[in-house]
Amino acid sequence: MGTDGAWPSACDICVVGGGLAGLATAWRLAQSGQRTVLLERRVPAGAASSANAGTLAIQNKRPPLLPFFRDALAEWARVAEELGVEIGYGKPGGLHIARSNEDAQRLRKNFENHGALGLAGEWLDAAALRAEAPWLGDGIIAATRSPLDAHADPLRAGSAMAAAAEEAGAAILTGIELRGAARDSIGWRLETNTSALRANNVVIASGPWTGRVAALFGANLPVHPSLIMLSVTEPAPRFMDRIVTHVAGNLTVKQVKNGSCLIGGGWPGAGDFDAERPGIDPLMLRHNLRLATDVVPGLANLRLARSWANFEAQTPDGLPIFGAVPDRDGLFVVLPTAGGWTAAPLMGRLMARQIAAGEEAETLAPATPARFSPR
Numbered sequence: 001m002g003t004d005g006a007w008p009s010a011c012d013i014c015v016v017g018g019g020l021a022g023l024a025t026a027w028r029l030a031q032s033g034q035r036t037v038l039l040e041r042r043v044p045a046g047a048a049s050s051a052n053a054g055t056l057a058i059q060n061k062r063p064p065l066l067p068f069f070r071d072a073l074a075e076w077a078r079v080a081e082e083l084g085v086e087i088g089y090g091k092p093g094g095l096h097i098a099r100s101n102e103d104a105q106r107l108r109k110n111f112e113n114h115g116a117l118g119l120a121g122e123w124l125d126a127a128a129l130r131a132e133a134p135w136l137g138d139g140i141i142a143a144t145r146s147p148l149d150a151h152a153d154p155l156r157a158g159s160a161m162a163a164a165a166e167e168a169g170a171a172i173l174t175g176i177e178l179r180g181a182a183r184d185s186i187g188w189r190l191e192t193n194t195s196a197l198r199a200n201n202v203v204i205a206s207g208p209w210t211g212r213v214a215a216l217f218g219a220n221l222p223v224h225p226s227l228i229m230l231s232v233t234e235p236a237p238r239f240m241d242r243i244v245t246h247v248a249g250n251l252t253v254k255q256v257k258n259g260s261c262l263i264g265g266g267w268p269g270a271g272d273f274d275a276e277r278p279g280i281d282p283l284m285l286r287h288n289l290r291l292a293t294d295v296v297p298g299l300a301n302l303r304l305a306r307s308w309a310n311f312e313a314q315t316p317d318g319l320p321i322f323g324a325v326p327d328r329d330g331l332f333v334v335l336p337t338a339g340g341w342t343a344a345p346l347m348g349r350l351m352a353r354q355i356a357a358g359e360e361a362e363t364l365a366p367a368t369p370a371r372f373s374p375r
């Protein structure tokens with residue numbers, strides 16, 4: 001990994017961005033025999049792809065991407081096997097909780113949506129829940145349980161996937177930023193902070209920077225950053241045996257293999273995207289931790305080891321962007337949004353299939369970049 005070897009002046013496909021989406025795409029493209037180069041301006045999986053909570057949950061996913069996320073969870077199980085190194089993958093199952101009548105209605109609707117795809121787990125009323133998970137607080141009036149909710153360790157999965165991509169033949173160039181692009185009859189000519197490179201096809205996998213990278217190709221993709229926080233406690237003897245997600249989408253809690261508890265849920269941080277300074281918003285953090293200790297009172301006995309924040313991509317309709325960019329020959333985008341770490345490995349596989357075999361992913365049809373093109 002790096003730029004010490006010979007500069008690959010031409011390739012079939014250049015992937016721009018080495019978060020999990022770019023790494024998965026490069027890995028699968030190289031496996032399918034494409035000469036693949038990945039450009040990463042810093043280090044692979046150095047942004048959201050290592051700063052996230054590692055939750056791989058199905059119960060907090062909604063239509064229209066439910067079939068895609070069902071497949072994305074199955075892909076993670078395959079990837080954990082295929083990488084052949086420890087990435088902290090586990091599938092303890094999860095509890096999706098409701099704390100008010102409004103929450104409970106939402107939970108019921110969610111249960112029905114999942115049921116229509118054969119994904120519904122089990123409905124638990126307050127009494128059943130207390131027997132099932134006595135470590136939960138009193139205010140929870142209902143929950144659904146799914147055996148499918150899982151997690152993995154972002155710090156280990158990113159480097160394992162980078163190694164797998166290189167082993168499959170992809171060149172991963174770190175410290176290389178794409179700065180310009182021009183199309184001619186042969187393909188794309190790409191300018192970087194060091195040298196130029198030719199590519200027949202380009203995949204933009206640049207997370208919250210995707211809008212800026214797309215602009216280098218003259219394409220308009222409305223991608224904005226959001227900043228979200230995460231906290232981790234000191235390790236503790238095991239007391240939670242399920243991943244907890246809130247139906248309102250504002251809490252995820254789990255205890256990972258070393259006994260630490262991870263507390264997230266998309267609470268906004270405070271920081272500066274242009275200066276690349278993600279930071280904590282103390283008031284929001286207090287709300288996040290308050291909700292977490294109400295839901296799992298045992299957390300209040302643990303010391304907080306660290307809280308941090310990082311940037312995640314957002315689109316106007318909240319959906320990812322996946323597919324060929326209209327009116328730009330040989331330009332593709334892989335942009336996961338919320339739940340993006342869960343989505344990234346399957347998106348990489350499906351993008352490789354689209355480029356190498358021309359097969360479009362039906363489950364990602366709602367994510368087409370064409371929805372932002374004027375008709």
Ligand SMILES: Cc1cc2nc3c(=O)[nH]c(=O)nc-3n(C[C@H](O)[C@H](O)[C@H](O)COP(=O)(O)OP(=O)(O)OC[C@H]3O[C@@H](n4cnc5c(N)ncnc54)[C@H](O)[C@@H]3O)c2cc1C
Pocket residue numbers: 016017018019020021022039040041042043044045046047048049050051052053054055056176177178179205206207208209213228229230264308309310311312313334335336337338339340341342343344
């Ligand atoms: C705090 C937090 C918690 C989260 N928790 C979860 C969770 O539990 N489960 C889940 O599924 N998702 C979670 N997410 C979301 C998930 O982490 C992201 O959606 C996912 O990691 C995005 O991956 P990516 O590869 O698209 O982008 P990123 O990881 O942001 O990577 C993009 C890369 O592109 C590079 N780049 C940008 N511009 C250029 C350029 N011009 N040239 C070269 N390289 C460039 C950047 O340096 C960066 O490395 C969380 C996110 C955050 C911030």
